[in-house]
Amino acid sequence: MPTISMFFGIVIYMFFYDNKRHSLPHLHATFGEYDAVFSIEDAELLEGSFPRNKQKLVQAWIEIHKDDLLTDWHLAVNGQNPLPIKPLE
Numbered sequence: 001m002p003t004i005s006m007f008f009g010i011v012i013y014m015f016f017y018d019n020k021r022h023s024l025p026h027l028h029a030t031f032g033e034y035d036a037v038f039s040i041e042d043a044e045l046l047e048g049s050f051p052r053n054k055q056k057l058v059q060a061w062i063e064i065h066k067d068d069l070l071t072d073w074h075l076a077v078n079g080q081n082p083l084p085i086k087p088l089e
Helices: 052-064 066-077
Strands: 003-007 010-013 026-031 034-039 045-048
Touching: 003 052, 010 052, 026 052, 026 066, 034 052, 052 066
Parallel strands: none
Antiparallel strands: 003 010, 010 026, 026 034, 034 045
16 A cells, blocks of 8 residues: 655555456545545545545645556556655645
8 A cells, every 4th residue: 555645634545456446547545534535537536535625635636646646556556666746735
């Protein structure tokens, strides 16, 4: 479960070989006791729950870094380490 970014108490990560359950490019995000899965293509919340204000931050970050996230997705589903991505500032 490589961490690819952290900002404002949010941790963003991807699992290796994680293309079976959701089948589309996605990432996982945690904030305190909250855990959620977001689509990389449209930043939609796919599963879990997240505080609304933190969800908007994750979605904005996904939009900014979509190309990098898709590259990381392909690395992770092939068992390779995804690259770190600049946090939201």
